[in-house]
Amino acid sequence: MTLFSSALSSTSSSSSDDLALRIDRTVALLRGARRIVVFSGAGLSKASGIPTYRDADGLWMSQNALKFSHADDLARDPGGFTKFWAQRLSQIETASPNPGHLALAQLQRLRPATRLITQNVDGLLGKAGGQDVLELHGSLRRWRCDHCGNRSGPWPFHRCLRCGSHARPDVVMFGEMLNAGVLLDAQVAAQESDLFLVVGSTTIVYPAAELPKLAMARGARLVTLNIEPLPHLDDAAAVVLRGASEDLLPKLVAGMAGD
Numbered sequence: 367m368t369l370f371s372s373a374l375s376s377t378s379s380s381s382s383d384d385l386a387l388r389i390d391r392t393v394a395l396l397r398g399a400r401r402i403v404v405f406s407g408a409g410l411s412k413a414s415g416i417p418t419y420r421d422a423d424g425l426w427m428s429q430n431a432l433k434f435s436h437a438d439d440l441a442r443d444p445g446g447f448t449k450f451w452a453q454r455l456s457q458i459e460t461a462s463p464n465p466g467h468l469a470l471a472q473l474q475r476l477r478p479a480t481r482l483i484t485q486n487v488d489g490l491l492g493k494a495g496g497q498d499v500l501e502l503h504g505s506l507r508r509w510r511c512d513h514c515g516n517r518s519g520p521w522p523f524h525r526c527l528r529c530g531s532h533a534r535p536d537v538v539m540f541g542e543m544l545n546a547g548v549l550l551d552a553q554v555a556a557q558e559s560d561l562f563l564v565v566g567s568t569t570i571v572y573p574a575a576e577l578p579k580l581a582m583a584r585g586a587r588l589v590t591l592n593i594e595p596l597p598h599l600d601d602a603a604a605v606v607l608r609g610a611s612e613d614l615l616p617k618l619v620a621g622m623a624g625d
Contacts, residue, residue, distance in 0.1 A: 593608065
């Protein structure tokens with residue numbers, strides 16, 4: 367073994383040991399917590415084949431995504447709008463929960479007071495078995511008609527059967543406010559938590575980005591789990607876990623199950 371390869375092996379081993387210690391510390395926090403909140407973003411669903419937003423191959427790299435993500439785009443180009451969102455729905459309907467989603471549903475079963483808050487619109491946390499998921503940005507699996515108020519469907523060819531207008535996904539688009547009731551529930555959950563986990567989210571989009579700050583202001587401990595650094599949160603976190611949620615969340619929950 368060369369000196370270089372020996373040093374590389376030592377660095378890799380040290381990094382693995384450090385991650386193992388961070389996982390153990392997080393498991394200890396989870397075991398000691400009474401009210402856990404998990405706030406998830408696009409990184410949680412990446413392993414399910416759902417594109418993130420800001421990666422090199424992310425959704426915002428697509429001109430169509432930029433073209434059809436504003437509240438006014440349905441009226442401007444009904445055909446193009448419906449085609450774009452129908453394609454996104456088709457992609458989501460064929461996706462399955464990954465080990466990260468399944469781990470969070472298991473965490474909820476182990477600690478029933480756990481609240482799951484997500485910015486994702488794919489519905490995969492619910493599909494994994496998560497209960498009462500707070501979907502801040504809505505769900506692509508639900509559609510609605512803003513012309514007549516129909517929310518129950520059915521939606522043949524993505525049209526409202528009641529009035530014939532183009533339907534739209536029940537998601538928050540640019541130019542729209544978050545559902546006030548869902549946001550309030552998320553804010554209350556954050557304020558009542560004693561452990562707040564950020565998973566796969568850059569937490570830079572407001573008002574959702576205020577949730578970890580609300581939690582910490584009331585004394586909650588913060589854990590960040592993300593592939594990329596979160597400079598605005600990592601410094602305040604009790605534990606920083608760097609890695610993929612589909613790899614790390616199952617390890618955390620396995621540690622919890624051994625409680």
